[in-house]
Amino acid sequence: MEHDVCGSRIIHPHKIAAARENALPATEIADLSQIFKALADPSRLRLLYALTREEMCVCDLSALLEISESAVSHQLRLLRNLQIVANRREGTVLYYRLKDHHVSELIALALEHLREG
Template sequence: MSAQGPKKSEKVETCDVRVIHLERVAQARDEAISDREAERLSLTYKALGDPTRLKMVMALAGGEMCVCDLAAFLGLTESAISHHLRRLKDLALVKSRRDGQILYYSLDDQHVSRILKIGLEHIRE
């Protein structure tokens, strides 16, 4: 995929003959994630699929920011930012810490940074 968008395939390629490779199917079943894990991962990617939330998470990859900072950065209301942060926090993508009257947000852990880095590497190929 390029930075301009997904590549369009002219034709979907399929096998010329129908053969099921039972060993590979069994291996895939053994290694499959649970329905609960699939749902959670899907929700995580849906959350990151929103351009505003993605920009927020990318900004937080550079260091912690408060709601006011994120609102100024994105040109949105603090209420809108708080709504997005609540969703990201529920999915353990961001965490918060209070310093007096200021509530700072940051990425929850290094896994989130790695997801972002790998995604950027993929689209920049």
């Protein structure tokens, strides 16, 4: 049985120094954490996955996810504030889409990892 504990206590200062030199600033870690928190919610993830295919309005997303329009709007507001989704207005309807390809790539990579299983 493998253990995640080091069998012998050897510290490699050059590895620690290199890791510290390449570490992300605390502000980027905090922002990155917020993105992963947003992706960790099942409703938001289902919503985002739907938006990988095409843009949709709140009513369509509500019907798809079988949750209230208010709940969908709340989730979209959070995702918009994190710059994960964007919208465009057509008359009185707001259509939502992923802001760019990065989120769909994250989801695709995570699915690939999961399915390798």
